[in-house]
Amino acid sequence: LSERCVAVQLPIGSEHELTGIVDVLHMCAYTSPDGGMEPPGKEAEPGPIPDDLAALVQEYREKLLDEVVQTDEALMERYLDGQELGLEEVAHALKDAVTRGLVFPVACGVATKNLGTHALLDLIVEGIPSPAKMGSITHIEGAETAAFVFKTIADPFAGRINLFRVLQGSVRPDQTLVDARTHAKERMGSLLFQQGKEHIPAEEFGPGDIGAVAKLKEVQTGDLLLDRETATDVPEIGFPEPVMSFAVTPLIKGEEEKVAGAIRRLAEEDPTLRLRRDQQTGEEILSGMSQMHVEVALERAKRRFGVDVELHPPRVPYLETIRKESRSHARYKKQTGGRGQFGDCTIVLEPIEGNVGYEFVDKIVGGVIPQSFRPAVDKGIQEAMHHGELAGAPVQGVRVLLVDGSYHNVDSSEMAFKIAGSMAFKEAYSKAEPVLLEPIMELEVTVPDEAVGAVNGDLNSRRGRLHGMEPAAGMTTINAEVPMSEVLTYAQSLTSLTGGRGDYSMHFLRYEEVPAHVAQKVIEVTKRERETAAAH
Structure with a gap:
């Protein structure tokens, strides 16, 4: 958490043995006598702080006051002079600090034992600014009615249900609103109050109300519904990219x-x-x-x-390419009694810089292969490139030059030249030092400072290349490039290394050649899979 987060409540005990909480602001404790659930509608009464926690509570009380008085000079002078500060003064200063975004209070409670509810409500009233003073978070110029869709529920019976908050105006059944994202008109059907699994019909929703409506056509989470088309700039909900x-x-x-x-x-x-x-x-x-x-x-x-x-686990989308130039000749000849098949071509393979793309260059001179048959050679080569010889992965980063060939006036056909092109490519490919390419991911990992060494070591063991670190507020962001095959299960490892406090995001960067020892393992695994599939 940020350094500006301060505890205003502390737990008594931990996990299953938690028996109460201490309110640091009011210097009292809320405990359950037997550690069990309080009767419905009743909560533990405030009482004295346990003696064994007195020193810890005093330490956190001082931390709270240290943060709060920094926002009020008069209060700070009295605090430094050793004067006792009144509860109302501290609460007022805390609310002012929270309002200005200088302090973030941290509370605790146990819902199953009804512990901390009273203290939390006190904190909301005394230490947090009233939402009523904020007014509308967004005012849409040019529209009388505006509703923001903040959640979507996929119901197996009612279909898609959209939950919305009315920002201004009112929403009624059978009203027609415009989706600001798609500019499509949406007719509001029956309006509903969503209470757990129950849907209660409603006649109207006013400003600030939260309601639900079913079976809108194209509305998604984050959309804004208006009563008329108007230019507006509403902040989008920033959803993180899946990892x-x-x-x-x-x-x-x-x-x-x-x-x-x-x-x-x-x-x-x-x-x-x-x-x-x-x-x-x-x-x-x-x-x-x-x-x-x-x-x-x-x-x-x-x-x-x-x-x-x-x-x-998903399969890694490997690719294949070539390292050097090669040349091959292939002839497909078949006689079946009637009209035969004849196709003959010579091709040259060249690697393309960057290992990206495919080019077919027609270098035929003198019409040794008629123009009508040359695209068939190209098509045969492209089909052969779908499954490379190393690991059955697609081939890319290859330029093919069609340099020579021959044909038969009667027996030549597009099919014959397509097969000849495929045969020529496979032979040339095997002589062009084919290599395996793997996807490289750009990884951004945010971890606590104390876990940086362990995380960096783990990334190095995954063939990662570190590009820099940016420390900020007790956390460090690590930037690295790592092969996709090494980060398929990275989430579990990061959770283990950081105690669940680490986070990461990644996206595809480029393809790179796989090291020889790793490529050999991939090729062997692919070979065994082919043999197993053929056996079945």
Whole structure:
């Protein structure tokens, strides 16, 4: 937490043995006699602070006063002179500091034992500014009615339910509003109060009210609904990018569409969930903020929509390329009694700088291959590039020069030249020193200062390259480049190294050549998978 966070309450005990809390502001304690639940509607009464906590409470009381008096010079002078400060004076100074964003009070409580509720309410009244004095957080010029959609619920029966807060004006059933994002008109159906699982019909919502409406067409979380089209600039909700990805497959074969539909419904209410299809590996990839986040989402999908899903680590989308120039000649000739097949071509492969892209260059002179057959050679080569010889990964970063060939007036066809092109590419590719490429991710890790050494060591063990560190307020942000294959399960390791206080984000940067010893392992694994698939 920030250094400006100050404790105004302390727990008595910990975890399952927590029996009460101490209010540092009012210097009293709230305890449950038997450590159990208080009767409904009743809470523990304030009492004396336990003797064994007196020294600790006094220490935190001084920390609280040290932070609070810094915001009021007159109060600071009296405090430094050793004068006793009144409760109302401290509470007023605390509220002023919180209002100005100089201090952030930290409270504690136990909902299951009804402990701390009274103290928390005291803190809200005495130490936090009233929302009524703030007025509307946003005023939309040119519109009488404005409602902000802050949450979406995927209901298996009612469909999509949007929760909104009225910023100005009023919202009524059958009213037509305009979505500021899509500029589409949305007709409000029946308005609802959302109370747990119950939906209570409502006639109207006014400024500040929170309501719900079902079956809007295109409204998403973060949208602004207005009674008329007007230019507006409303701050967007900044959702973090998902960092943990898994391949998902249905337990029951044939339910792929049902699973995808259920996950997309959940993604409507949780924008940090992303479902996409990897074109290279053919897998459905579900991304979230952590493994637990994804598992909870899938448990929700099972409970609401009745779909069972298995999680697997996603396949790394490797690529292949070549290191040097090579040349090959291929002839496809087949005689079947009637019209035969004949295609003959010679090609040269060249690596493209940066290992990106594909180029086909026609260098044929004198018409040794008719113009109508040359695109077929290109097509055959591109199809052969879908699965390289090393690990079956797509090939890129190759320039192909069609330099020579021959044809037969009767037997030549597009199919024959397509097959010849594919054969020539495979032979030339094997002679061009093919190598494996892996995706490199740019990683930004934020960890407590004391964990920096352990995290840096872990990143080095993952073939990471550190690019710098930026310390700030007890936390350090580490910037590094790490191969994707090494960070598929990074979340668990980071949680272990930092005690759950670390966070990270990453995005794709570029492809780089895989070290020889790592490439050999990948190739062997791919070979075994091919053999297993062929056996089945």
